[in-house]
Amino acid sequence: MASATDRHPLFIPLILIGGLIFGFGLAYSHMARPEVVLNFLQFEDLGLLFVMFGGAAVTGVVFFVMPRVLDRAPLTGGSFERRLKSFDRNVLIGGGIFGVGWGLSGICPGAAYASLGIGNVTILWALAGMFLGAYLQGYWRSRSAKTNAAVTGAD
Amino acid sequence: MVADPVPLQVAAELFPNGISRYAVGGLLVGLGAAVIYVGTGISAGASTFLESTLSYVSGQSRFQQYVASRDWRLVFTLGIVLGAAVYAVVYQGGAWTTDVAWWRLLIGGVFVGVGTRVGKGCTSGHGVCGVGSASKTSILGVIAFLLTAIVTAQIVAALGVTP
Numbered sequence: 001m002a003s004a005t006d007r008h009p010l011f012i013p014l015i016l017i018g019g020l021i022f023g024f025g026l027a028y029s030h031m032a033r034p035e036v037v038l039n040f041l042q043f044e045d046l047g048l049l050f051v052m053f054g055g056a057a058v059t060g061v062v063f064f065v066m067p068r069v070l071d072r073a074p075l076t077g078g079s080f081e082r083r084l085k086s087f088d089r090n091v092l093i094g095g096g097i098f099g100v101g102w103g104l105s106g107i108c109p110g111a112a113y114a115s116l117g118i119g120n121v122t123i124l125w126a127l128a129g130m131f132l133g134a135y136l137q138g139y140w141r142s143r144s145a146k147t148n149a150a151v152t153g154a155d
Numbered sequence: 156m157v158a159d160p161v162p163l164q165v166a167a168e169l170f171p172n173g174i175s176r177y178a179v180g181g182l183l184v185g186l187g188a189a190v191i192y193v194g195t196g197i198s199a200g201a202s203t204f205l206e207s208t209l210s211y212v213s214g215q216s217r218f219q220q221y222v223a224s225r226d227w228r229l230v231f232t233l234g235i236v237l238g239a240a241v242y243a244v245v246y247q248g249g250a251w252t253t254d255v256a257w258w259r260l261l262i263g264g265v266f267v268g269v270g271t272r273v274g275k276g277c278t279s280g281h282g283v284c285g286v287g288s289a290s291k292t293s294i295l296g297v298i299a300f301l302l303t304a305i306v307t308a309q310i311v312a313a314l315g316v317t318p
Binding site for chain 1: 169170171172173174175176177178179180181182183184185186187188189190191192193194195196197198199201202204205206208209210213214215218226227230231232233234235236237238239240241242243244247248249250251252253254255257258259260261262263264265266267268269270271272273274275278279280281282283284285286287288289290291292293295296297298299300301302303304305306307308309311312318
């Protein structure tokens with residue numbers, strides 16, 4: 001990954017443009033409103049399915065086409081790969097915990113940032129909670145990594 | 156008055172606000188992720204920002220892997236906030252605020268913060284980029300969070316908490 005010093009001058013502007021479109025889309029879809037997400041989860045309006053699958057349809061095409069068109073990404077020299085993460089039980093445990101939070105609050109991280117953008121200052125409660133949760137798991141995993149290293153005496 | 160054909164009635168019941176706002180919004184979310192991917196090869200997710208930003212203020216070893224990407228992730232999130240603000244100015248005509256109780260947002264947020272990071276992704280990482288990659292891990296992750304979210308939201312509603 002490009003480090004801050006040898007980055008292409010258009011790297012940060014492109015990230016900003018991508019974020020602008022991403023955030024505008026989240027607001028346009030109304031997913032930035034927790035009430036709309038809760039209505040979806042209570043089967044009162046299933047429209048939200050089109051947000052996720054509409055988004056996945058676009059990325060699906062791009063992820064399929066780009067590796068066949070270009071060898072390297074123009075701004076980073078990185079290769080075009082699909083988003084494939086290894087499966088372990090953390091995917092289900094973490095997904096389950098995330099689901100409880102999403103069902104309770106009606107908000108997920110990207111939609112929370114967009115929610116702030118549409119003027120919903122009340123969402124700062126959720127953002128504070130997300131940072132706290134991310135810190136708690138990071139603290140716990142940093143400690144258990146240290147303990148494991150001490151037990152095995154190796155990295 | 157002539158009743159609508161049954162499929163239309165069902166559609167009106169399942170999609171009381173139509174589907175265009177959702178479909179157009181979703182296509183734009185995908186386009187935003189695609190713009191970044193085409194230029195950089197990065198499939199961006201929203202929840203990594205939480206940990207990468209914590210690396211500015213915390214020395215915990217878990218967060219150090221995100222030091223190299225924390226500045227552009229901050230820009231990505233800033234873009235999301237500004238993009239949504241453009242929508243608010245153009246279409247919403249001012250600020251909109253939620254009526255969902257603060258304690259639901261706060262406690263739910265803690266679960267979201269823990270779960271997305273332990274589970275390797277959120278609605279954008281797993282849901283948009285992972286599903287778009289036909290990743291089995293992401294599809295299983297989406298099923299996990301969708302099921303527990305539905306159960307949780309239904310229980311909370313059944314307990315009479317609104318909203």
